[in-house]
Amino acid sequence: MIALRHAALLALTLAPMPAVAAPLTDLAAIDRAVAAFTGQQIGVPGGAAQPVDRRLRLAACAAPLALSWYGNAQTSVLVRCPDAGGWRVFVPVSADRVASTAAPAAMAVMRGEGVTVMVAGDGFSVSQPGEALDAGAVGNWIRVRTAAKADPLRARVVRPGLVELPVD
Known part of the structure; x- marks a missing residue:
């Protein structure tokens, strides 16, 4: 009887x-x-x-995705999961974007416009509303003011309505 129990336990563990x-x-x-x-x-x-x-099998990301331009010509978007051991994916941007960046840069943010101010670093990103104190094209550095900070900050324009304070 004991041998039978051991055999059953062994079968369950294997x-x-x-x-x-x-x-x-x-x-x-x-x-x-x-x-x-x-x-x-x-x-x-x-x-x-x-x-x-669609064949990618990426682990679920608990933190919000972190996106940034990749390369000087901004030909790809880097999408990262900032979780510990997270993944990253490079998404190519339409080739027509490269031609459009050769033209004079259009203003993505206008002075006095409400913007989202994002602070991003390795593994985290935090954002809050703010106001653009300068106009700027994508990639330009402009002054912004947040409700939490009376002194203006310098932030880089990421896209219309979004500026970033990178933390390295």
Whole structure:
């Protein structure tokens, strides 16, 4: 009887455990985040050249995705999961964007406009509302004022309505 119990316990411990599906990141959410970041839809000049590859299996990200331009010519958007051990994906931007950046830069933020001020670093991002004290094109540094800080801060224009204070 004892040998039978040991055999049953041994069989249970050696039996394969059922696979538990780990939660995955919604790839359509990445597409929406890139569209919001660039201000353009997929396939439109200045937007993602194509949707994120649906074969990707990326672990779910507890923190909000961090997006930034990649490369001097801004030909890709870097999408990162800032969680510890997170992932990163490079999303190519429509080639028409490169041609459009050769033209004089249009102002993405106007003086007096309400903007979102984002502080981003390795593994985190925090944002709050603010006011642009200068006009600027994407990539320009402008002065902004937040409700929490009376003194103006210098921030880089990321896209219309969004400025960033990078923390390295």
